[in-house]
Amino acid sequence: MASEIIAINEFAGGGQSVGEWLHGWVTTVDHKRLGILYILFSVFFLVIGGIEATIMRIQLMVPHNHFVSPEVFNRMFTMHGTTMIFFVAMPVLFGFGTYLIPLMIGARDMAFPRLNALSFWLTAFGGLLLYFSFIGGNGLYGAGNAPDVGWFAYAPLTSRAFSVGHSTDFWTLALLISGIGSIGTAVNFITTIITMRCPGMTLGKMPLLAWMNLVTAGMVILAVSPLTAAQIMLCFDRYLGAHFFDTQAGGSAVLWMHFFWIFGHPEVYILILPSFAFASEIIPVFSRKPIFGYPIMVAATVMIGFISMSVWAHHMFAIGMSSYGNTFFTITSMLISIPTGIKIFNWIGTMWGGKIQFKAPMLFCVAFLFQFLIAGLTGIMLAASPFNWQLTGSYFVVAHFHYVIVGAILFTLFGAFYYWYPKMTGRMYNETLARWHFWLFVIGFHLTFDFMHIPGLLGMPRRIYTYEPGRGWEFWNLLVTIGTFVQGIAVLIFVGNLLWSMFKGPVAGNDPWDAWTLEWSTTSPPPDYNFATIPVVESRRPLWDLKHPEDPDWKYE
Amino acid sequence: MAHNASSSSPTPRTGAPDAVILPAPTAWPIVLAFGITMLLAGLVTSASVSILGAILAVVAFVGWFRDVFPSEQHETVPVHADSAVVFTYRHHVERLAVAPELARAALPLETYPVSAGVKGGVAGGVAMAVLACLYGVIKQGSIWYPINLLAATFYTQSLYFGTTSLKAFHLNSFLLACGIHLVTCLLVGLLYGAMLPMFPRRPILLGGVIAPILWSGLLYSVMGLLNPLLDKKIDWWWFVASQFAFGIVAGLVVARQTRIRVHQVMPFVLRAGFEAPGLSGEKDEPR
Known part of the structure; x- marks a missing residue:
């Protein structure tokens, strides 16, 4: 009952005026509230990015379509990519990390609570500034409003000669601001994990979610910094007469590619490692077994962190690198499949012989295993430079990276939503609706992204506005668009389920999954201070030890 | 719930x-x-x-x-008065009564240290290089021929320059070949160090004969597809001989090193995460 009261107070502002409630959220430095703010912000932008994707898919549904103009289409794919990567995927993962890390390592808050708030608000205002371009981006000469240079904004398209007005500047400044926020969050994660673990929690006993977020945070600092520097250089090019990316004045367009992709490819792993972390927490609990091969999971995570920093130019095979360059980046890109393969084997090893419970979080993680495997296989295909030369810039590449981002990252994210929803709100979600969400999303996802490979193989270029009939692309594009709508319906069910359950769902209790990590040892939702007394742990599964004093884990670790 | x-x-x-x-x-x-x-x-x-x-x-x-x-x-x-309590919904289970002698590890209890693999790799690499250079001098009249050929596995353009170029000294090719040779020999040496304890009775048979034959056979069958130009330049008898030289020397060096106990003394069921208390040595106190 106490949990129920706290839940209602937390979300509906029970006992407070609207002003007080709003003031509480705006001025908060509590990691849990900031985590929820990150997540809500991301869900808001997920809906916007989803609408942009739907507009693109309607446009491509049939040949010779004119649902939107070519200019609007360019803005849609630019804003969709930018939104989904910078204002959905990264913030939502930061949100879960911000919420969970202190709880899982037995701390009362992040190391720098105020920096935590600053980081979130910078990200939020960065996103709002990007979308303000629709209103404020009308520059000179009747130029377009929102950015339309693609999410990786290659030079010289971003130069003032080809991008008049301010649309590109909004893109640059929004990413610059949110990038500062991302670096702030990364610094906070690292400091919190290194310095604020509860007594007994050595690095070898730390939850895998904390480990993977630690590596991710290091990668964020290394990868986002070059992008931030490049944004500043681009501003200099556009307004101060610099020529970093101006090929006609001694600059280099390829330099921008290097700057962008030295951020862009580690970014994939920045997004996937927290997803791995969700899977590594959910799969053991619903298999009723500890994670298989904890040390090698940690080692594989660190290996991914290192190797991912040396693969960026596989996005650039088509620019004509030397055979040494092609060979190096082919090898490193293929090499990264080793630690990721280790992880897949370990998750299967965890499930092997377990008493598996197919609740919604586990369903999403099992689907993730299959889909991530396929995404990895097409990744290996694209890592081979001769293959890449044929298919780069085609819908095959689009299908591949959506398989990673939707099939792997979004699926584990949905799993994480369902898994920690009872902890965050104190309420259980509706399992039946969650299953409807799962199956519809699986069907929609495979309709969309399985069949998207085929027009790519048939030569359909990415970012194409429309196409001629008779090339064999029509049927596949129609299927892909139908799949998009099925996914949209599934997401509506998901959002509806979470909203309905927040007020009408049954009270969850502190530990509805009979789980083993520290966040489940406190109330749902947790109090402001997380833990009345700072816990002391003796193994990787502290709650197992408490629940089974006759057979604790520390005997075997 | x-x-x-x-x-x-x-x-x-x-x-x-x-x-x-x-x-x-x-x-x-x-x-x-x-x-x-x-x-x-x-x-x-x-x-x-x-x-x-x-x-x-x-x-x-x-x-x-x-x-x-x-x-x-x-x-x-x-602080709220209703502090969280921890409890489980899990069924209690009986502990398995398994005799300690049945908890036998299936993996070798002893293995070679990493340094054994490194030493084996280096020694085998030297033997292989000597034989390859001998081939260059005797059959091709140039010590640089096998070195350039090895570099050509990565830098295929050099094959187009003809046999005369392959017999000349090229600094780039030399450095590349040294790097390839060193890395490959070290990795294979480490592999030998890991694998030889699994065949404790005849380590030299595995390392010196079986593995080189398998590896050479694999390369012989696919090289024509992977790189036909390189395939034509390889003298396969000498290639197999140099593989034998590596395998025998590396195997001998590795096999002569002192073995150490492995850490994987815990039974597989426990390492796999099965709930099987009583199967292995347990600690009495938390660390």
């Missing part, structure tokens, strides 16, 4: 404080973030926006500093 609770063993918490001190809420982070955003947004809107942003940022900086200096602002939060 429709759990089948079979047991409930609450663990009471004791010693909880009445109140906890936490960082106080503050508006300065959002004001600073908004100020920075306005400051930059002014570049694409109006200078007045930047000026407003700068003012907000400065005010927020000052406010933030006053928040944390000379001492950080805190709030005291009372």
